Amino acid sequence: MELANSYQYLATPARYYAGVGVLAQIDREVERAGAERAFIICSETVSKTTNLLDRTREALGDRYGGSWDGCKKESPVPIVLAGLEAVRDAKPDLIVAVGGGSAVITARAITILLGEGKTIEEIYTKHIPGEAPRVTRNLAPKLPNILVLTTPTTGADRGGAAVLDDAHPRRKELYDPKTRPMTIFLDGEALLTAPLPLYLETSVLVFLGSVSSLQTPMLTPFAYADIRQAFDLTTTYLPQLVARPDDPEPRIHLGTAALLANRASQSTYTFGGRGRSHGLGTQIRYLYPHVSQGAIGALMAVSDMRTNRELNLGGQTHLAELIGVRRAGMSDAEAAEEATSAVSDVLESVGMPTRLRDIGVQKSDFQALAQYSSEEPGFSRSESLHITDQVELMKILEDAW
16 A cells, blocks of 8 residues: 655544553543542443442542533433533533543533533534535633543544534534543443443444545555554454453453544544445434444445445455455455455454344335435535435445345
């Protein structure tokens, strides 16, 4: 793969702690921030089915300043606003998000709204056809935040938060780079609180992200190094996660892979292939709340590789070489198909669904899904590659059925 020789690199300032028992170090991080009242944001699952809220509260000691356990999947707007009121009442000077992607994103959205003192409608990023996204410059100071993760998430070391609204567009993005975390904990015991199916699906998303990124032309050397390591970690430790569900080691390595993938995407702004995209996976999650991001991501990934075969032929050929499935005499197209099959084999080997019918999606909903997807903005830097034709979207759904 040819690497870029002209690029921008952003090194985010977060400090990472990984290992068994590292959560005990959180008090020193709060002290380093000069904070006195650390407020914990989590879900009811974390607060009522694990000891993680108690562990975090005990580790904070006298710096514990309250908690709120209302986080929900997809960060719905009413939930975010309820959490905002809880934080306002507590008057903390630091936020600790405890959990997976939902807690991280909800806490970040709350932090942005708290600092700006404005409504979501006033500050969410506007996507207007034919124009660059209109990103609100949120200049007010923001509370520092610390993450105690329970699952791998590539949304950890970022400055943006997407919330789910009932009004169009349903996905609304809030952005402020000042909300990137100061510290991220991959505590072995905390990671073991997540059920195996959940941890597996979030880890699969990291694997799929690295697969997509390795198809990208002209990665920077920094991004390529991170993505290659994320790919190696996920392919090595996904099977071990299934074989050793009570061992923190695979979980720590898979959590690390997510942070590497996230760092690559933030440092170069080229994360992911250059192929055509669609919002069907997101719309399926919205219509079917039981469907996880990992499940739908795995299901659509192989279909998307074949859809974008022509655009990403070089990247898929390179992927075949990395995996070791390209044999002498193979054409590029044959090597690309072998890479696609190898990705499918990895997903099937850890029990991920491969057809829409396997996760309960009904054919009677295809038209609505295609319509919703066509109406939502692409949320990407390549709007011209975003599929909005409903006939084509219906075909993609039919092929994935």
